[in-house]
Amino acid sequence: MKIVIAPDSFKESLGAAAVAEAIARGWRQVFPQAEIILLPMADGGEGTVDALLAAVGGERRECQVRGPLGTPVRAHWGWLDNATAVLEMAAASGLHWVAPAQRDATRTGTYGTGELIRQALDAGATRIILGLGGSATNDGGAGLLQALGVRLLDRHGAELAPGGVALAGLVRLDISGLDPRLQHVRVEVAADVDNPLCGPRGASRVFGPQKGASPAQVERLDAALAHYAQCVAAILGEDHRDSPGVGAAGGVGFACKAFLHASFRPGIELVAELSGLAQALQGADLLITGEGRLDAQSLHGKTPVGVARIAQAAGVPVIALAGSLGEDYQALYGAGIAAAFSLTPGPLSLEQACSEAAEQLEARSVDLARLWRLAQAAR
Numbered sequence: 001m002k003i004v005i006a007p008d009s010f011k012e013s014l015g016a017a018a019v020a021e022a023i024a025r026g027w028r029q030v031f032p033q034a035e036i037i038l039l040p041m042a043d044g045g046e047g048t049v050d051a052l053l054a055a056v057g058g059e060r061r062e063c064q065v066r067g068p069l070g071t072p073v074r075a076h077w078g079w080l081d082n083a084t085a086v087l088e089m090a091a092a093s094g095l096h097w098v099a100p101a102q103r104d105a106t107r108t109g110t111y112g113t114g115e116l117i118r119q120a121l122d123a124g125a126t127r128i129i130l131g132l133g134g135s136a137t138n139d140g141g142a143g144l145l146q147a148l149g150v151r152l153l154d155r156h157g158a159e160l161a162p163g164g165v166a167l168a169g170l171v172r173l174d175i176s177g178l179d180p181r182l183q184h185v186r187v188e189v190a191a192d193v194d195n196p197l198c199g200p201r202g203a204s205r206v207f208g209p210q211k212g213a214s215p216a217q218v219e220r221l222d223a224a225l226a227h228y229a230q231c232v233a234a235i236l237g238e239d240h241r242d243s244p245g246v247g248a249a250g251g252v253g254f255a256c257k258a259f260l261h262a263s264f265r266p267g268i269e270l271v272a273e274l275s276g277l278a279q280a281l282q283g284a285d286l287l288i289t290g291e292g293r294l295d296a297q298s299l300h301g302k303t304p305v306g307v308a309r310i311a312q313a314a315g316v317p318v319i320a321l322a323g324s325l326g327e328d329y330q331a332l333y334g335a336g337i338a339a340a341f342s343l344t345p346g347p348l349s350l351e352q353a354c355s356e357a358a359e360q361l362e363a364r365s366v367d368l369a370r371l372w373r374l375a376q377a378a379r
């Protein structure tokens with residue numbers, strides 16, 4: 001029997017490698033002889049740099065940058081030997097940097113992600129792979145642009161304060177100071193979702209609430225991003241707000257598309273390709289994937305659906321384990337996932353569920369393996 005285990009991280013709880021190991025421990029209790037291949041995945045969000053370094057090798061580097069609330073954080077990135085830098089915006093501006101009680105999507109910013117890009121430029125990168133997802137921010141990448149030399153000015157000619165809501169006061173963009181080294185760098189965005197910038201499927205409405213935005217704040221943020229997109233279109237002569245993926249990471253995708261001329265692809269596709277997932281699936285009986293939460297939104301680029309697409313092409317069935325199953329998660333059954341299970345055995349606080357994730361994963365994996373054995377015996 002050959003099993004491929006290819007999960008994402010469980011955000012704010014367990015990295016993808018630890019998730020894969022916990023599932024493998026459970027499976028081995030029932031099938032000690034099984035051939036088990038562990039391929040930790042990522043979709044552009046948290047864990048993308050580590051997944052890519054694990055897949056292709058390279059050097060893990062660290063630097064201090066401005067976190068989402070403006071205080072210093074220690075962010076990591078990767079350097080591959082062909083002058084390629086691998087960055088993940090969550091390392092600088094991710095939700096995990098902001099304690100739940102402090103989450104405020106109206107004022108968090110992405111300046112630190114721009115500083116990460118500067119680090120890559122200083123190192124001489126000619127290609128930058130930038131993972132988007134898992135952000136604490138909703139600023140349309142405004143902070144990132146400021147860190148790279150763009151000036152965003154209000155009606156008094158003063159620089160805008162950090163955060164998405166401040167964009168409502170944008171009157172003028174001065175792009176003359178944009179770091180000239182960017183002209184010689186290929187930027188490839190690996191995005192976790194394909195959402196547009198604004199509107200019902202936009203960054204603020206879909207992802208704002210998980211970053212602490214109230215319904216009224218969501219509306220203010222959506223209007224501010226629409227105004228920002230309008231100002232950008234006025235100077236560039238091109239409106240990128242509806243392009244797929246520009247709503248990733250609170251709209252960082254938009255800044256990358258408009259000013260860094262980035263190409264876009266689903267993050268999971270890139271990670272799966274570099275990790276050799278399709279090859280690993282040859283002759284496999286089952287793929288087990290997982291993510292902290294699965295719901296209908298997962299259809300728009302999240303890891304379990306991305307790996308399921310590749311498994312489907314290889315004729316391998318897929319089962320997903322999730323920390324929690326959200327609204328309309330059954331939509332995943334139409335996207336190549338045969339069955340999805342939530343981890344918790346009963347009511348648990350979020351803190352408890354996060355701290356017990358490894359034990360619960362192992363236990364559910366045992367349950368799953370036992371069910372699989374029963375199904376095999378009944379054949």
Ligand SMILES: O=C(O)[C@H](O)CO
Pocket residue numbers: 045132133134135136192193207247248249250
């Ligand atoms: O960071 C976010 O906003 C979500 O992960 C979607 O990209």
